[in-house]
Amino acid sequence: MTAQAIIQSLASGLLMGLLYGLIAVGLALIFGLMDVTNFAHGEFLMIAMYVSFFLFTFFAIDPLLSAPLVAAAMFVFGAVIYLLIVRFAMRAKTNAGMVQIFTTFGLAIVLRGLAQFFFTPDYRSIPQSWLGGKTISFAGIFLPEPQLVGALVSIAAFAGLYFFIHRTDFGRALEATREDPGAVALVGIDKNRVFAFGWGLGAGLVGLAGAIMAVFFYIYPDVGASFALIAYVTVALGGFGSVFGAFAGGIIVGLVEAMTALMLPPSLKSVGIYAVYLLVVFIRPRGLFGSM
Amino acid sequence: MDRNFAARRRRDLIVAAVLAALAALAPLFVKDVYVQNILILTLMYAALSQSWNILSGYCGQISLGHALYFGIGAYTTELLFTKFGVLPWFGMLAGGAIAAVIAMGLGYPFFRLRGHYFVIATIVIAEIGLLLFQNWEWAGAAMGITIPVRGDSWLKFQFMRSKLPYFYFALALCCLAWFVTWWLEDSKWGFWWRAVKDNPEAAESLGVVVFNSKMGAAAVSAFLVAIGGAFYAQFLAYIDPESVMGFQFSLLMALPAVLGGIGTLWGPVLGAAILIPMTELTRSFIGGSGRGVDLIVYGTLIVLIALALPQGLVSLFSRSKAKGATR
Numbered sequence: 001m002t003a004q005a006i007i008q009s010l011a012s013g014l015l016m017g018l019l020y021g022l023i024a025v026g027l028a029l030i031f032g033l034m035d036v037t038n039f040a041h042g043e044f045l046m047i048a049m050y051v052s053f054f055l056f057t058f059f060a061i062d063p064l065l066s067a068p069l070v071a072a073a074m075f076v077f078g079a080v081i082y083l084l085i086v087r088f089a090m091r092a093k094t095n096a097g098m099v100q101i102f103t104t105f106g107l108a109i110v111l112r113g114l115a116q117f118f119f120t121p122d123y124r125s126i127p128q129s130w131l132g133g134k135t136i137s138f139a140g141i142f143l144p145e146p147q148l149v150g151a152l153v154s155i156a157a158f159a160g161l162y163f164f165i166h167r168t169d170f171g172r173a174l175e176a177t178r179e180d181p182g183a184v185a186l187v188g189i190d191k192n193r194v195f196a197f198g199w200g201l202g203a204g205l206v207g208l209a210g211a212i213m214a215v216f217f218y219i220y221p222d223v224g225a226s227f228a229l230i231a232y233v234t235v236a237l238g239g240f241g242s243v244f245g246a247f248a249g250g251i252i253v254g255l256v257e258a259m260t261a262l263m264l265p266p267s268l269k270s271v272g273i274y275a276v277y278l279l280v281v282f283i284r285p286r287g288l289f290g291s292m
Numbered sequence: 293m294d295r296n297f298a299a300r301r302r303r304d305l306i307v308a309a310v311l312a313a314l315a316a317l318a319p320l321f322v323k324d325v326y327v328q329n330i331l332i333l334t335l336m337y338a339a340l341s342q343s344w345n346i347l348s349g350y351c352g353q354i355s356l357g358h359a360l361y362f363g364i365g366a367y368t369t370e371l372l373f374t375k376f377g378v379l380p381w382f383g384m385l386a387g388g389a390i391a392a393v394i395a396m397g398l399g400y401p402f403f404r405l406r407g408h409y410f411v412i413a414t415i416v417i418a419e420i421g422l423l424l425f426q427n428w429e430w431a432g433a434a435m436g437i438t439i440p441v442r443g444d445s446w447l448k449f450q451f452m453r454s455k456l457p458y459f460y461f462a463l464a465l466c467c468l469a470w471f472v473t474w475w476l477e478d479s480k481w482g483f484w485w486r487a488v489k490d491n492p493e494a495a496e497s498l499g500v501v502v503f504n505s506k507m508g509a510a511a512v513s514a515f516l517v518a519i520g521g522a523f524y525a526q527f528l529a530y531i532d533p534e535s536v537m538g539f540q541f542s543l544l545m546a547l548p549a550v551l552g553g554i555g556t557l558w559g560p561v562l563g564a565a566i567l568i569p570m571t572e573l574t575r576s577f578i579g580g581s582g583r584g585v586d587l588i589v590y591g592t593l594i595v596l597i598a599l600a601l602p603q604g605l606v607s608l609f610s611r612s613k614a615k616g617a618t619r
Contacts (some may be wrong), residue, residue, distance in 0.1 A: 265427065
């Protein structure tokens, strides 16, 4: 194994890792805001990929151009899901954790079923796009363009999120609601609106990731499931609720996955991610940046 | 309260005996193989969920990785049978013992973790197990193991002509898991577990050895689930990693208990009696189209039940029972 091969694989791992971070951040955001794990997060990704696919197929809009549209559509979708379903799961007085888990889990199954019903179980892909299949070579290292753009979008999204949370009124309301929803109500902030906004934001971010994933990944009803577990591990690795833990977690997951693929047969590449997760939580039971 | 508790326990035992006797008579009226199949699966999942409930419900350590123990039970039994000719009955016990030892070995680091970190660790470890079995050539890798036909006999626990023996074994396993739970409810362990679930720090300060009681719950729970896995392998006569260690088993063990009432004596049985036939029927009547209608119906029901009955179906029965459920 040459140094070249190692650097090549680390570079692609880093790009993929930044995308994993973008996929996972919505999960971390929602958890941090209201202590709810969205078990339909993978299905949100799946829907975003389909939206991107159909915008391309019917309107010939390149996924790169449609990404903001997909994110906006997913924002609305996430907020509606909160208002129509999750809001009621928050009202449970007993077994609240269980109710939330199974409500979002049931939702995941419904969304998968709906995708099968309307879109059939067929694997689809976007055959030709501006970025699809292209690579950039840089000092002898080849970087696939879709992943590269995805990584840049991810960095931009995290930077934007940082600015939003720390510099805007709504971001501060978000932070305040997360610290003490009861006190927030006293100063006239509608908790439900903040939560709906949080769900919208979380879904919008995974929507952004989905739009880019659609360029280089197959699109099918179960596609979310394969990324959901990685997203949970990413969030837990960074520490539940820590938005920037998701960023670091994503990078670690991407790098570890790439390194494992170098050493073990491809079918075992996820073992490395799982092993690193276990190792990290055995040493730090609340993840790398988790505080609660 | 003490007298009420004793009375409730006596009543539970009588109800269970009556239900078991009625279930044992069911094959007299149910001749249809398809329906028998559903009954067998229902009893099996009731047993599995009851076992899962010991660790996750009573002791409060939510595991979504019990598929690992299920698969270990199945694989131990079939590897011993096909490679060394060991009878499934011994393989079953060996599988249970191995699962219990692994559960305790994993518990050692795992039980330091709380909440979501623990749940994700259980999912991840079962996935590692699945991936390792998929790559383990000697154990058949992803192709799995076909169990050779040696003719119908209780000695070899293999029945091709009729499914009834499997039905009776599943019923016995379900009764065993229920009885173990019933018995543990009133034992030192049962009280420890509830204390650990409600408030581990307070329990520790009152002299409950929190760590050991979690280990005990994990071992009992894993042992019983592995027996279920061994049964399932004999029942299918064919195993591969995905079909005995896939994530769906972890879910199908958890769902009935949650649906029926987590941490309750009757929750898993009640949940399985509704969920498993529903799953099978939606799959065969509206799932055949491959268009996902079964998933839509199934998922909608899970959402509705979770929202409408946060304490599970047992809360539908008298208020005193609902109180017992949360105790």
